Amino acid sequence: xxxxxxxxxxxxxxxxxxxxxxxxxxxxxxxxxxxxxxxxxxxxxxxxxxxxxxxxxxxxxxxxxxxxxxxxxxxxxxxxxxxxxxxxxxxxxxxxxxxxxxxxxxxxxxxxxxxxxxxxxxxxxxxxxxxxxxxxxxxxxxxxxxxxxxxxxxxxxxxxxxxxxxxxxxxxxxxxxxxxxxxxxxxxxxxxxxxxxxxxxxxxxxxxxxxxxxxxxxxxxxxxxxxxxxxxxxxxxxxxxxxxxxxxxxxxxxxxxxxxxxxxxxxxxxxxxxxxxxxxxxxxxxxxxxxxxxxxxxxxxxxxxxxxxxxxxxxxxxxxxxxxxxxxxxxxxxxxxxxxxxxxxxxxxxxxxxxxxxxxxxxxxxxxxxxxxxxxxxxxxxxxxxxxxxxxxxxxxxxxxxxxxxxxxxxxxxxxxxxxxxxxxxxxxxxxxxxxxxxxxxxxxx
Ligand code: NDP
Numbered sequence: 001x002x003x004x005x006x007x008x009x010x011x012x013x014x015x016x017x018x019x020x021x022x023x024x025x026x027x028x029x030x031x032x033x034x035x036x037x038x039x040x041x042x043x044x045x046x047x048x049x050x051x052x053x054x055x056x057x058x059x060x061x062x063x064x065x066x067x068x069x070x071x072x073x074x075x076x077x078x079x080x081x082x083x084x085x086x087x088x089x090x091x092x093x094x095x096x097x098x099x100x101x102x103x104x105x106x107x108x109x110x111x112x113x114x115x116x117x118x119x120x121x122x123x124x125x126x127x128x129x130x131x132x133x134x135x136x137x138x139x140x141x142x143x144x145x146x147x148x149x150x151x152x153x154x155x156x157x158x159x160x161x162x163x164x165x166x167x168x169x170x171x172x173x174x175x176x177x178x179x180x181x182x183x184x185x186x187x188x189x190x191x192x193x194x195x196x197x198x199x200x201x202x203x204x205x206x207x208x209x210x211x212x213x214x215x216x217x218x219x220x221x222x223x224x225x226x227x228x229x230x231x232x233x234x235x236x237x238x239x240x241x242x243x244x245x246x247x248x249x250x251x252x253x254x255x256x257x258x259x260x261x262x263x264x265x266x267x268x269x270x271x272x273x274x275x276x277x278x279x280x281x282x283x284x285x286x287x288x289x290x291x292x293x294x295x296x297x298x299x300x301x302x303x304x305x306x307x308x309x310x311x312x313x314x315x316x317x318x319x320x321x322x323x324x325x326x327x328x329x330x331x332x333x334x335x336x337x338x339x340x341x342x343x344x345x346x347x348x349x350x351x352x353x354x355x356x357x358x359x360x361x362x363x364x365x366x367x368x369x370x371x372x373x374x375x376x377x378x379x380x381x382x383x384x385x386x387x388x389x390x391x392x393x394x395x396x397x398x399x400x401x402x403x404x405x406x407x408x409x410x411x412x413x414x415x416x417x418x419x420x421x422x423x424x425x426x427x428x429x430x431x432x433x434x435x436x437x438x439x440x441x442x443x444x445x446x
Contacts, residue, residue: 002034008049019102021322025109025347026053028354032429035418043437046445052436055108056089057081060101061151063129065144068137077148079127081161082108085439088159089125090115090375092166095173097132104128106322107166110346111375113432114368117407120379125161127152133168145176152177153184158191158385164378165195167321170241171207175200191385194378203381205396206374211245211344212397213373213404214317214365218342219253220408221363221424222315227339230254235313237261238320239282239289242344242371246317247275259311261320262289266308268301312336319344327352334360343367354425369411369428376403 001009012026030049037044063075078101081089091111094104104126112124129148133141155161165174174195181192190201198204205212219229232255236243239260247257256272267273267289277295281287293302309316309329316338318325322345325333330353333341340363343349347367349357357364377400384391391399411427420426 001031002037004044005030005033005037005049008053011050012053016102016105019100019105021106021347022102022109024351025106028351028425029109029113029429029433032426033433035420035426036430036433039418042441043434046441048437048440051440051445052083052112052433053109055080055082055105056084057155058101058105059152059155063131063144063148063151065140065147067140075129075131075144077127077129077151078104079152079155079161079163080104080108080125081155082124082126083112083436084123085436085443086116087121087123088157089161090122090164090378091124091126092128092164093169093173093177094126094128094166095131095133095168096128097130099128099130103322107346110368112436113429114372115375116432116435117369117410117428118372118376118379118403119406119435120376120403122162122375122379125163126166127163128166128169131168133173138172141173142176145173146180149177149180150184153181156181156192158189158382162191162378162382163193164375165241167240171195171197191382194381196381201381201385203377203384203396204391204393205400206377206381207241208245208248209377209400210242210371210374211247211319212249213376213400214242214246214319214342214344214370215249215253216373216401216404217365217370217408218315218317218340218363220405221340221342221365224412224422225363228253229315232256232314233258233312234315234317235259235308235311236317236319236344237266237308237324237348238318238345239278240319242319242374243317244275244278244282246319246344247273247278250315250317251275255315258313259308260289260292261308263320264288265290265302265304265306266311267292268303268311269296270299307332309333314339316341317344318348320348321345322347323350325349325353327356329353330356334362338362341365342370344371346371358423358425363422364424365408366425366428368432369407369424372407373400373404376400
């Protein structure tokens with residue numbers, strides 16, 4: 001790493017002690033920026049690098065709520081407003097027991113460059129809570145969301161900060177949060193949240209966008225080698241929003257998705273996953289992936305625990321959570337002949353895994369590029385809210401495809417320009433950084 005960047009990294013580590021995911025995300029970006037700083041030293045002027053790794057604002061708050069037995073529970077809420085050079089802060093809200101300041105900071109940092117890559121005029125932010133919605137009643141989830149939004153509402157707005165969903169936050173939670181925001185403000189500010197229901201300001205294709213986009217990115221990477229997804233064996237980890245719609249699009253393009261997972265285990269269905277059943281179990285009943293094997297029976301296998309990456313495939317789409325695919329899992333995938341990895345989740349591959357994929361010549365699409373279709377379509381939802389218009393599915397999907405194709409091409413062209421053809425990590429980091437950095441320089445030291 002360039003000496004100046006190393007100095008910034010060392011400060012990040014000492015100033016954000018113990019926040020290992022944040023350190024990891026910063027390390028990857030700064031490593032990628034070395035050739036840029038060598039070539040264009042002005043990007044290191046005006047404290048630009050020191051500023052970009054420090055959030056503009058961090059909000060931490062108490063979220064008290066009452067469970068169904070009448071007990072008072074206390075969770076912790078976070079919103080990290082990382083960078084507003086390109087537009088209002090934009091990024092999801094995660095409800096998961098593992099959430100802490102470092103995880104939200106890593107996600108917010110990634111979001112800056114991802115959002116820049118979409119070219120949609122959105123800054124970077126992220127939020128969440130250590131609240132676990134699993135096993136909670138609808139009434140409990142509603143009371144929690146209302147309490148969370150009571151504080152968050154002071155900090156967000158359609159031109160300030162526009163949250164969306166992420167792990168543990170889907171249409172139900174967005175609905176409760178939007179309702180509370182509207183009540184507190186006495187104003188129908190549809191553009192304050194994205195991922196809304198279709199009847200109250202949501203956009204067609206937003207639900208599908210992240211998964212569809214990750215598959216589009218895989219398709220584009222394969223096309224650079226004259227290959228496609230037709231007939232390919234695909235493994236998708238997770239079985240939430242991203243995984244379900246990655247599966248749907250991969251199947252539509254003629255691939256066979258053979259495995260899905262959740263945090264308890266994974267299923268293998270050699271006949272190809274029955275997505276209607278997965279949607280019924282996960283979206284309607286909020287059940288576990290093991291129920292898929294119980295209901296299907298026959299040759300469907302359920303493996304409790306274990307690693308889904310043991311299942312041989314041509315294309316892997318990790319779509320569960322950060323650091324779910326380590327060096328050993330990457331080695332297994334490579335041994336089994338994987339040709340492309342497109343990250344549906346944020347930072348699912350460890351640095352060792354990324355190095356292994358790139359070393360073996362596997363096409364590797366990092367999350368900040370490959371999963372940017374979700375936030376890109378959120379920006380399209382904001383556009384529709386501002387103009388009080390409603391796009392058809394076809395119009396929204398064509399716009400998503402155009403965003404994904406543009407991201408792919410700009411990452412590929414940037415990698416080429418900096419002497420690393422095919423390195424989408426370097427391409428995404430430099431291309432995203434330059435868009436933000438140019439504007440930060442124009443705005444002066446703020
Ligand atoms: P969901 O909550 O809908 O689904 C998450 C899935 O991942 C579930 O199957 C869950 O299993 C599994 N999972 C979550 N945490 C873990 C864990 N610690 N270990 C193993 N499995 C886990 O979330 P999304 O599909 O929305 O998000 C998935 C990933 O995609 C995240 O990294 C998110 O940041 C990223 N992403 C999402 C976007 C979106 O538009 N939704 C946009 C861009 C990125 P279980 O139910 O057992 O917990």
